[in-house]
Amino acid sequence: MYQTLGNYVVRPLLHVLFRPERDGWENVPDEGPAILCSNHESIVDPFILGMTTHRVIHYMAKAELFGYPVLKQLMIGSGVFPVERGAADGRAMAHGRELLERGELIGIFPQGTCLPYRIRPYRRGAARLALETGTPIVPVCMIGTERILRPGKPKLGLPKVRIRAAPPIEVERGEPTPDAAAALTARVERTVEELRGEYVPQHLWREGEFRPQTRRLTCARGSKQSEYR
Numbered sequence: 001m002y003q004t005l006g007n008y009v010v011r012p013l014l015h016v017l018f019r020p021e022r023d024g025w026e027n028v029p030d031e032g033p034a035i036l037c038s039n040h041e042s043i044v045d046p047f048i049l050g051m052t053t054h055r056v057i058h059y060m061a062k063a064e065l066f067g068y069p070v071l072k073q074l075m076i077g078s079g080v081f082p083v084e085r086g087a088a089d090g091r092a093m094a095h096g097r098e099l100l101e102r103g104e105l106i107g108i109f110p111q112g113t114c115l116p117y118r119i120r121p122y123r124r125g126a127a128r129l130a131l132e133t134g135t136p137i138v139p140v141c142m143i144g145t146e147r148i149l150r151p152g153k154p155k156l157g158l159p160k161v162r163i164r165a166a167p168p169i170e171v172e173r174g175e176p177t178p179d180a181a182a183a184l185t186a187r188v189e190r191t192v193e194e195l196r197g198e199y200v201p202q203h204l205w206r207e208g209e210f211r212p213q214t215r216r217l218t219c220a221r222g223s224k225q226s227e228y229r
Contacts, residue, residue, distance in 0.1 A: 006050065006056075007054055010047065010050070011050065011051055011054075014048065014050075014051050015051060017158055018048065018051075018148070018158065018160060019160045020048075020160075020162070020163050021160065021161070021163070022163065023162065023163070023164040023165070024164055024166060024167070025053075025163070025165055027138055027165040027166060027167050027168060028052045028053045028105075028138055028140075028165055029105075029136075029138075029168070030053075030055070031055075032103050033100040033101070033102075033103050033104060033105070033133065033135045033136075034135060034136050034137070034138055034168065035100070035105075035106050035108060035126050035129060035130055035135055035136070036049060036052075036057065036105065036106070036107045036108070036138050036165075037109075037126050037137050037140065038108075038109055038139075038142055038192070039111065039140075039141055039142060039192050039196070040109035040111045040112075040114045040120075041116075041142065041145045041201050041203070042114050042145040042146050042148055042150065043149060044145060044148050044149050045109065045114065045142060046107065048142055048145050048148075048161060049140065049142060049163070051163065052163055052165060053105065055105050056079045056105065057079070057105050057106070057107040058080070058081065058099050058104055058106050058107065059079070059080045059081075059106070059107045060080075060081060060082070060083040060096070060106075060108060061080045061081070061082060061083070062084075066082045083125075093128065093129065096129050097129065097133055100133045100135045106129070108125065108129075110123050110124075110125070110126050110188065110189070111123070111210070113210050113212070114146075115206065115210060116146075116201070116206055117206045117207075117208060117210040118207060118208070119208065119210065120209070121209070121210075122186075122188065123185075124178075124182060124185045126185070126188065127176070127185045127188070128176040128181050130169075130171040130184065131171060131173070131175070131180055131181060132173070132176050133173060134173030134174075135171060136169060136171055137168065137171060137184070137188055138165055138166065138167075138169075139166040139169065139188050139191040139192045139195065140163065140164065140165045140192070141163075141164045141192045141195035141196045142161060142164075143162040143163075143199050144159045144160065144162060144199075145161055146201045146202055146203055147159040147202060148161070164195040166192075166195055169184075169187060169188065169191070171184065
């Protein structure tokens with residue numbers, strides 16, 4: 001669905017509406033596996049990031065969205081797959097590894113939310129995937145998308161947006177230890193902030209830190225219960 005509706009309808013329309021300023025788009029590879037890691041300021045960000053390439057970008061999306069039948073079918077048709085936020089979701093990570101091993105492109109928003117908390121620490125899932133598969137990470141910064149559709153606000157805007165992509169961070173396949181994943185995550189975050197420059201998103205900021213709720217999932221195995229967070 002993405003290759004038809006996305007490339008021939010959605011992407012051209014978005015280019016007309018938001019007149020993107022391009023910087024470093026050549027760093028998004030035309031083929032082969034890669035992980036795009038971007039800041040997250042609006043629910044429209046996956047569509048805006050998609051303007052950088054004709055390729056299908058496979059996104060992780062919070063599993064709750066798959067509870068809506070129509071939205072579920074649209075997301076599946078666009079290459080989106082579910083992840084349990086705040087949990088060590090082995091199925092999502094395994095699917096991500098499979099996609100990268102097939103040479104696909106994955107998009108991840110490490111902040112985990114577009115809600116305007118002042119503190120939104122980058123999560124380590126993208127770094128773990130990159131280390132486990134030896135896949136390069138392309139840091140991306142999108143500027144101005146919060147003015148298209150602000151979190152919690154129904155008003156739609158038509159600002160000119162800027163999308164900046166840095167050269168890929170080459171990653172050697174190795175053990176995704178906590179220290180290695182933390183170091184790589186910090187490098188990605190620094191690079192995204194360098195791409196942002198002096199721009200400050202025009203949010204109505206929420207004080208404090210975003211903390212995704214951890215869902216406890218249980219499954220019966222014979223007479224025993226197993227659970228994970």
